Amino acid sequence: MTSRRDFLSKSILGTAALTVSGASATAMTAKSYRKIIGANDRLRLSIAGLGRRYGAFVDPISRKNSNVELVYLCDVMEHQRIGALKRFSGKLDYEPKAEKDIRKVLADDSVDVLINATPDHWHTPGSIMAMKSGKHVYVEKPSSHNMDENEKLVEAAKAYDKVVQMGNQQRSSLHTREIITEIHNGVIGEVFKAIAFYTNTRGEVPIQKKAPVPNGLDWDLWQGPSPRREYTDNTWDYNWHWYGWDYGTAEAGNNGTHEIDIARWALGVNYPGYAEVEAHKRHFKNDGWEMYDTINAKFKFQNDRIIEWDCRSRNGYDKYGGDRGTIIYGTEGAVFVDRNTYRLYDRLGKLVKSRTSDSFESGTALGGGGNVTTAHVLNFFNSIRGKEKLTAPIEDANISMAMVHYANMAYRIGKGFDIDENTGRIYDREAMKLWSRTYEPGWEIKI
Numbered sequence: 001m002t003s004r005r006d007f008l009s010k011s012i013l014g015t016a017a018l019t020v021s022g023a024s025a026t027a028m029t030a031k032s033y034r035k036i037i038g039a040n041d042r043l044r045l046s047i048a049g050l051g052r053r054y055g056a057f058v059d060p061i062s063r064k065n066s067n068v069e070l071v072y073l074c075d076v077m078e079h080q081r082i083g084a085l086k087r088f089s090g091k092l093d094y095e096p097k098a099e100k101d102i103r104k105v106l107a108d109d110s111v112d113v114l115i116n117a118t119p120d121h122w123h124t125p126g127s128i129m130a131m132k133s134g135k136h137v138y139v140e141k142p143s144s145h146n147m148d149e150n151e152k153l154v155e156a157a158k159a160y161d162k163v164v165q166m167g168n169q170q171r172s173s174l175h176t177r178e179i180i181t182e183i184h185n186g187v188i189g190e191v192f193k194a195i196a197f198y199t200n201t202r203g204e205v206p207i208q209k210k211a212p213v214p215n216g217l218d219w220d221l222w223q224g225p226s227p228r229r230e231y232t233d234n235t236w237d238y239n240w241h242w243y244g245w246d247y248g249t250a251e252a253g254n255n256g257t258h259e260i261d262i263a264r265w266a267l268g269v270n271y272p273g274y275a276e277v278e279a280h281k282r283h284f285k286n287d288g289w290e291m292y293d294t295i296n297a298k299f300k301f302q303n304d305r306i307i308e309w310d311c312r313s314r315n316g317y318d319k320y321g322g323d324r325g326t327i328i329y330g331t332e333g334a335v336f337v338d339r340n341t342y343r344l345y346d347r348l349g350k351l352v353k354s355r356t357s358d359s360f361e362s363g364t365a366l367g368g369g370g371n372v373t374t375a376h377v378l379n380f381f382n383s384i385r386g387k388e389k390l391t392a393p394i395e396d397a398n399i400s401m402a403m404v405h406y407a408n409m410a411y412r413i414g415k416g417f418d419i420d421e422n423t424g425r426i427y428d429r430e431a432m433k434l435w436s437r438t439y440e441p442g443w444e445i446k447i
Contacts (some may be wrong), residue, residue: 043381044110046072048082048102048126049117052238053140056370057115062091068381070096072105072175074335077236078216100218102126104135115377116140119240120254121247124149125225125445131160132447134193138380142253143398147405147424148436149445154395156447158187163384166397168261169376170339175357177264179335183266187344188330191267195327196259197395198251198307201316205242206303207288208232233239242289245412245437250291251313252404252419255324261400262326263307270399271424272299272307275406276416297407302421309407339372383404399424409434 044067045061047054061070072085073096081098099105102122106114106129106301114130116123116139120213124144127137144150156162170176183191211233213219219231226246241248248254264270279295293313300306310319320327325338333352336343344353382388402424409431410416417428426432439445 029138031090043068043384044071045069045113045115046074046099046105046108046111047084047115047117048074049103049119049122049140050075050077050084051117051119053117054084056373057117057377058087058091060374060381062088063374063378066378066381069094071108071111072097072099074099074102074105075099076218076222077214101221102129105134106130109134113138113381119222119247120249121145121226122224124153125443126446127153127164128156128445128447129132131156131162131164134160136163136380136384138165138167138377141257141401142249142404143394143401144405145249145253146435146437147402147409147426150398150401150405152445152447154219154398157394159447163380163390164394165376165380165383165390166392166394166401167373167376167399168258168392168400169373170258170262171337171392171397172376172379173267173357173372175340175342175355176337179325180262180266180357182344183335184268185329187333188328189332189334189347191328191330192304193306193329194263194267194308195320195329196256196263196307197320197322197326198255198259198309198311198313198324199316199318199320200255200313201321202293202314204284205239205288206234207286208235208243211443216366223440225439225445226436227440234306239288242291244290245408249404250408251293251295251311251412252297252309252407256297256309256311257401257404259326260307260309260403261397263309263328264400264403265324265335266328266335266337267305267307269301269305269307271402271421272301272406272419273421274300274416275403275410275420276412277407279407279411292411295407295411297403297410299403301405307396307403339370359417 030075047057060066061068070092076083078307087100105111114135114137116126116137118126118373120142122143123139127139130137144153209232210230213231217236224235224431235243241254277295277297279292281289282294297309298306317425322338325336328335333346341356343351346352376391379388379391383390412434413430417426417431419426
């Protein structure tokens, strides 16, 4: 008799691949689905990383029809574990376990799913550790810290036959799916360019200085795969994004992932053939921010198609009519799309059609979340059960993720470079020095 564990582990990834433009679809008839032993089993899941983002998972987890059980809330900071327990206490009729060490969570064979909302440097290592221990993974963006991890995450999903979805939640937005389908059907003619943009008003960042490790924080475990160093104040709580490359992936990984992914989806392209950037730190030049805060990245594809990512992290001028979104140009018109609306224009600039979604998804607010994230997570749950196909399977999502890494690599070496459009591999020797990273001994990724 097929066990629940065997079903959840083995019944899936024939349904996991999805064409880039395809809509979420039922993988089998309801009649045939009901015949599967254990198809209605509850998923037992854990969240690792209880910072700003975990709140986006409260709704999809607490819904009765999600049929999931939250087993562990895991974080290396004590007060975040306590805060998460309190937040879920009003939503659940049971109490999850609080745990500091993700390795103990993954050692529990009763856990089926890991939601990985840890800092960037933990995303791929933690996700592969989870797959090796038999878990399916929902990994927040950026799914990888560098190109080597980018490839290994896809390799591990195939090797362990696990459902892996990245948190590029706009792929589950109904109005976005609608207009992308129309674009692919030729509503604006032949598409040739997309501009993805992000605008924010981030302020001054403290200069790092040595400080005592905050009470309740396991600093060694927070660093995890990264080489060890002494603690500097304010590092563990968000500002790690801007303090060098050990932990973060700059604004490209922090936010560019989303709109670059929509641009690539709309143009129907895979890897670019060339990447270049113009990027600098333009604001608060003597503060602790250690990478660009202003960047324009350009990616060139076959058939003269171009994607640009225009990011201004600390200048709030509204250049595009919103704080983030994507503009797609075609021979017969253009489309503006963001997390909550789209507008379709003809070639003369006349508004032809628009739609504002009745759902809500945060824009530049820290933490984010909303109905679109809920839909994305529910799609992940249903894909594990074999009822749907993933809207963002990792083998496709990580092509968009590669573009993030290309942008950061071009910035760090100060020049553009060519890329193999079939494999995503690059030819520049300087850039290749940044293909991987140095790991703390004993934490190297092994599949």
